[in-house]
Amino acid sequence: MTNGSSARVIPLHRGKDEFRGADGGPSDTAVRSERKDGAPVVAFPRANGARSRQLPADPLGRLVDFLKHRVTGDYSVDEFGFDTELTDTLLLPPLRVLYEKWFRVSTHGVENLPLDGGALLVCNHSGVLPIDSVMTAVAVHDDHPHHRHLRMLGADLVFKTPLLGTLARRSGQTLACGTDAERLLGAGELVGVWPEGFKGVGKPFSARYKLQRFGRGGFVSSALRAGVPLIPVSIVGAEEIYPKIADLKPLARLLGLPYFPVTPFFPLLGPLGAIPLPTKWHIEFGEPIRTDRFDHEAHEDPMLVFNLTDQVREAIQVMLYRRLSQRRSVFRG
Incomplete structure (x- = not known):
């Protein structure tokens, strides 16, 4: 992390065995690496959807923990911008x-x-x-x-x-x-x-x-x-x-959309038709x-x-x- 308010950028892992434990499954041990600027980061296993750290089990506790780390910037994204914790x-x-x-x-x-x-x-x-x-x-x-x-x-x-x-x-x-x-x-x-x-x-x-x-x-x-x-x-x-029965192509072109659908409920029922x-x-x-x-x-x-x-x-x-x-x-x- 370069400062107290920015997320860590974790590069995608390349090797098949990079995050393997002794039993062949994902390792519980953090893997240390370096960013291009030489600053050290700690990348926990991302394979198989593993989170970067343990989170509380209850939804409220998880939300509080999430907000706390958002404020401090103590979270990581990969090089594509994927934020596992937010997701x-x-x-x-x-x-x-x-x-x-x-x-x-x-x-x-x-x-x-x-x-x-x-x-x-x-x-x-x-x-x-x-x-x-x-x-x-x-x-x-x-x-x-x-x-x-x-x-x-x-x-x-x-x-x-x-x-x-x-x-x-x-x-x-x-x-x-x-x-x-x-x-x-x-x-x-x-x-x-x-x-x-x-x-x-x-x-x-x-x-x-x-x-x-x-x-x-x-x-x-x-x-x-x-x-x-x-x-x-x-x-x-x-x-x-959304059973599409027609396409308002002129309106789609005006809005820059690939199509503008007409269904039995939309746009006739307005926002309700979007359910x-x-x-x-x-x-x-x-x-x-x-x-x-x-x-x-x-x-x-x-x-x-x-x-x-x-x-x-x-x-x-x-x-x-x-x-x-x-x-x-x-x-x-």
Whole structure:
């Protein structure tokens, strides 16, 4: 720390065994390192979502502890701006209410997530607003045995929006670009990508659960470079939270938005129309698709990238159709 009011910047760890204990699990011992300016910092294990220090168990005590350290500046962020303590203390609890009480999310295939090390989670995108991405992050954190954080790759619009961009950075998100993705994957992080982008999240209700184009497969190239598995993820339930029946394109262009949705309730009911419908969600993590069996130049093979992209897309579509065939109703699952 350079002074009494600034956060420590903790560089991402690089080696697989950097935070390993004698039993192969995360070490409880702090790892000392140096910043570029030579100032020493103490980086506690960040692998598997471990916090930088022990926090009180009760919510009130945790909040008091959080506020105390905010005032003194005794907290740390990584080089992307990810603030673990702020995320766990202030951001996850309200999202958890949506997750558990409103959408009643059920998860499947959590055992397909690696206990440690990097992996790229590839998810379908829907719902007009990208609520499905943050619900997936809650699912990974709360249902993974090591409570790992999902580092989400977001669109430029997210980081250009005042306040939202800062909040996204603090919660572990970064730009959806190959450089950032590879740095995170190389550091052993779980990274989430939604390759349909705005085409998926803003598609009409009539096209629900039909995957849009996955682009040029840049996410596959990043996984190949890092040698980490691709994990297909299907999200059922998000399509129905805001049934989009029209798009006011002139208004969207005026506001600089990719679309301006019209639903049965919005904008007719004003702010009330922005309340998502309480659909029942299912988030399923599919079997990993390994990339470490390919050579180091595999990312330069366009046919391989295309085939892996198509394989991931097909796996997600099959998972969606299977889960839909088992669903009793939109609101009961």
